[in-house]
Amino acid sequence: MHKLTPILNPLTLPNGAVLKNRLLMAPMTTCTGFYDGTVTSELVEYYRDRAGSIGTVIVECCFIDPKGPAFPGAIAIDSDNKISGLSKIANAIKSKGSKAILQIYHGGRMVEPELIGGRTPVAPSAIAAPREGATTPQALTAEEVEVMITKFGDAVNRAIKAGFDGVEIHGANTYLIQQFYSPNSNQRDDKWGGSRDNRARFPLEVLDITHKMAERFADSSFIIGYRFSPEELEVPGIRFDDTMYLLEKLAARGLDYVHFSVGQLLRPSIVDREDPTPLITKFIAMRSPELAKVPVIGVGGVVNKADAESALEHGFDLVAIGKACIAYPDWADRITNNEQLELFIDSNKREALNIPEPLWRFSLVDAMIRDMSATGRKYKAGVYQEKVEAEALKLKINVTLDTDRITDIMLIPDDSLDVDFTTTFESLRTRILVANSPHVDAITGATTQSEALKKAVSRALATSSKEHVIEEGGNPAAPQNYDVVVIGSGGAGLAAAIQAHDDGARVVIIEKMPTIGGNTIKASVGMNAAETRFQKLKGIEDSKELFYEETLKGGKFKNNPVLLKEFVELAPEAIEWLAAKDIELNDITITGGMSIDRTHRPADRSAVGGFLISGLVKNINKRDIEVLLETSVADILFENGxxxxxxxxxxxxxxxxxxAKSVIVATGGFSANREMVVKYRPELDGFVTTNHKGATGSGIAMLQKIGADTVDMGEIQIHPTVEQTTSYLISEAIRGGGAILVSQAGKRFYNEMETRDKVSAEIIALPEKSAWVIFDEQVRLNNKAADEYIAKGFVVSAPSPQELAVKLNMDLHALLATLERYNVFVEKQDDEDFGRKTALRHPLNQGPFYAIRIAPGVHHTMGGVTINTDTAVLDAQKQVIHGAWAAGEVVGGIHGANRIGGNAVADIIIFGILAGRNAAALARR
Structure with a gap:
């Protein structure tokens, strides 16, 4: 057994075959086959490069019949002349020490006529897929069904001859095998349709013939797997209990593994939206002892070692890795060496990464390459067609542009389009047209698809803008002139850009990531300010002096007092600045280290980050401020001082x-730069981070290159309440709303409202180094973020504390005693055990009861470049670097040795406004 990580442990399959570790490369379309499905040499090298340390490679699906390809460039196993090419792939993988498994399939009604010479695709019934423009297929006759099963058997025989270690039967993605089992696509009245047993007959017969071929032509270690999609959205359609019924029957006939086909490892039901339970949890609970003997593969969203380990912790036996294997051919080696990876591909690395040209152009990879926005530019009028893929969504749109605005967006019909997305397309289209910008809020519940559409629109704008420049006789690569360049699109950068624009500057925002928002969009609790209008309306008495003293104490008296005084003085004005831009933070709560309710948040008590970014982006759009997404700053140019x-x-x-005369750096901190964190704080090696992957300290580095000084670089805050499998921050507002922290022993162990550094230290001191945030229905109702955590599957819930204790494997008597004692303290408003003085809101006594397992994670870097109260960047001699400004987490000194919750949002808005104002003033001189 591997002591460091279970993902490297071997696994013996039911047939006796041994997989050297728990990692597999997922089968992914490459579109790299010849027109007739034969294998290309670059495809062989693509697989060779990715084999080796990873235990098993599942080669992309091979169609078993000439009418079977579901996408262009698919590879085939429909005739014996395909064996030699496929054997090259199998040999390449096995020569590096990995198992080679081949996925086999038929697209059925998902096949487009243009892919099969204009012929009509076949399916169980003559029923088109419930998607706009779908072709009505031809129903297979009973005799043709029998022939199709034989063709699957022939494909297995060819896979054996090609030297593969096994096959994966593709019963997912609404392809032919799934179509036979689906009551939506299969409405036959013979033995192949009607009842559930009859609909299960086709996949079972395919499995039977696979076994027969393996018994005749392969040795006993030949692997047979089955991939399945757990549910269908269609009505009628496959539901999870239908899937379990089929899997039980398949397992009874012999399988070596089953393979979930989902976009995310812990995805809950797509049918029952009210149930946040991950499907893998349901699977484990529902499976029989017989099915439990069959290993299960999880897939979706695995990028780093922690993702793979989380999969095993949640019950998967094996983990399939998709896009990360494209971006990192040596992915398994990297994560074994504890590298923290970003799902990103440099646009000039295609050949170095051995990515075939068709795959490079395929939207699966294209989505990992760079994009940019052209908001605010002039366009060449016309219609621009763009394609983008996001997970299972293949999106093709036509964007119609006039010379200065988007006039229409049309969705091109595509069989593979997600049904759910097509129903929300019109809403997102309207938002983009009204804003005349792709920078709009995503549709709730369709974030990935929304980002795909916005990306496609952005790409069309960029193409049109370049064509306009060329048409006018210009050069798109020529230098451009601005008054102010803002680097970073988080709260500080957006606030700075808005203020600079309003002060008369021509502004551009540069963002290296594919979306706007930076770390701010992840902010949860609120924005601190004292003596505000909203406090007075609620009868809250507060003072700037007390705010200053508590922030200084929280920062262990290391804060820069001059910057801190400016911060406290300007906070109420910043609240009003936001309100004047229709971003009103009028509900108030409290965070650890504060003695007064001064944390301002939205009226609906939702997380502040998304609300703030949404409002700021609307203001960016209203002002037509240019935003360049997925554009990196290589250097800040510096001449003659x-x-x-x-x-x-x-x-x-x-x-x-x-x-530009002024450059504002608002790139955030470096919490997501593991090497940089460990450089300053070696003891934080291995901690997860709550930050987005762009928080790498790039702004600090580029300012240091032009002479900037830094301060407090070793002051790095860990947040006490982080959900470890996803690195998701559990808002301090939950504790501020009345929640408590409980150890695995069922006992409170510290004042939940102390500063983050102290609470984190107490959690780390527990035997299990983690704790539970426990709250009741009253807390949930007053904290909208709790519903988000429930939807994401973080929350364990139960009607009573007793049942909750059982689910948490906790001593129920201890938990009951803890709650009873805490509730007495609430009644007395006196925490006799730990001296908690704030947020003793109400007794925790209203079911349901909720719990979230948490542990500390790297959250905020208090250190950064030095600035003065104008936000001008200073050098080592404390002299101003002319034209360089900074705001937000890239700056050090404001928070001292520990940041108080709610002060970061205040920091970015206060100093973002200042930076924008002063940068514009300098540029106008």
Whole structure:
């Protein structure tokens, strides 16, 4: 057994075959086959590069019949002349020490006529897929069904001859095998349709013939797996109990593994939206002892070692890795060496990564390459067609542009479009047209699909804008002139850009990530300010002096007092600045380290980050401020003692110069840069981070190159309440709303409202180094973030504390005693055990009861570059670097040795406004 990580442990399959570890490369479309489905040499090298340390490679699906390809460039196993090419793939994988498994399938009604020479696709019944523009297939006759099963058997025989270690029967993705089992696509009245047993007959017969071929032509270690989609959205359609019924029957006939086909490992039901239970949890609870003998593969969202380990912790036996294996051919080696990876591909790395040209152009990979926005530019009028893929969504749209705005967006019909997305497309289309910008709020419940559509629109705008420049006789790569360049699109950058624009500057925002929002969008609790209008309306008496003293104490008296005084003085004005822009934070709560309710949040008590970014982006759109997404700043240009602009590199690896007298750096901290964190705090090696992957400290580095000084770089805050499998922050507002922290022993162990550093230290001191946030229905009703945590599957719930204790494997008597004692303290408003003085809101006595397992994670870097109260960047001699400004977490000194919850949002808005105002003033001189 591997002591460091269970993902490297071997696994013996039911047939006796041994997989050397728990990792598999997931089967992914490459679109790299020849027109007739034969294998290309670059496809062989693509698989060779990715084999080795990973235990098993499941090769992309091979169609078993000439009418079977579901996408262009698919590879085939429909005739003996395909064996030699496939054997090259099998040999390449096995020569590196990995098992080679081949996925086999038929697309059925998902096949487009243009892929099969204009012929009509076949299916169980002559029923088109419930998607706009879908072709009505031809129903297979009873005789043709029998022939189709034989063709699956022939494919297995060819896979054996090609040297594969096994086959995976593709019964997912609404392809032919799933179509036979679905009551939506199969409405036959013969033995192949009607009852559930009859509909199960086809997949069972395919499995039977697979076994027969393996017994005749392969040795006993030949692996037979089955991939399944657990549910269908269609009505009628496959539901999870139908899937379990089929899997039990398949297991009874012999399987070596089953393979979930979902976009995310812990995805809950797509049918019952009210049930947040991950499907894997349901699977484990419902399976029989016979099915429990069959290993189960999880897939979806695995990028780092922690993701794979989480999969095993949740009950998967094996983990399939998809896009990360494309981006990192040596992925298994990297995560074994504890590298923290980002799902990103440099646009000039195709050949180095051995990614075939068709795959590089395929939207699956294209979505990991760079993009940019062209908001605010002039366009060449016309219709621009763009394609994007996000997970299972293949999106093709036509964007119609006039010279200055988006006039229409049309969705091109596609069999593979997600049904749910097509129903929300019109809402998102309307938002984009009204805003005349792709930078709009995503549709709730369809975030991934929304981002795909916004990306496609952004790409169309960028293409049109470049064509306009060329049409006018210009050069798109020529230097451009601005007054102010803002680097970073989090709260500080957006606030700075808005203020600079309103003060008369021509502004551009540069963002290296594919979406706007930075770390701010993840902010949960609120924005601290004292002596505000909203406090007075609620009768809350507060003072700036007390706010200053508590922040200084919380920062262990290491805060820069001059910056802190400016911060406290300007906080109420910043609240009003937001309100004037229709971003009103008028509900108030409290965070650890504060003695007064001064944390301002939205009226619906939702997380502040999304609300704030949504409001700021609307203001960006209203002002037509240009935003360049997925564009990196290579250098801040500096000549004769002053900043002169920046050099940027776009998603196509093209560079250009943006001239400007003022450059505002608002790139955030470095919590997501593991090497940098460990450099300053070696003891934090291995901690998860709550930050988004762009928080790498790039702004600090680029400012240091032009002479900036830094301060407090070793002051790195860990947040006490982080859900460890996803690195998701559990808001301090939950404790501020009345929740408590309980150990696995069922006991409170510290004042929940103490500062983050102290609470974190107490959790780490527990034997299990983790704890539970426990709250009741009253807390949930007053904290909208709790519903988000429930939806994400973080929360364990039960009608009573007794039942909750059982679910948590906790001593129920201890938990009951803890709750009873705490409730007495609430009644007395006196915590006799730990001296908690705040947020003793109400007794925890209203079911249901909820619990979230948490542990500390790297959350905020208090250190950064030095600035003065104008936000001008200072060098080591405390002299101003002319034209360089900074705001937000890139700056050090404000928070001292520990940041108080709610002060980061205040920091980014207060100093973002200041930076924008002063940068614009300098540029106008």
């Amino acid at each position: 002053a900043v002169t602009g920046v050099k940027v590199v776009d998603e196509y690896n093209d560079s250009r110069i943006l001239n």
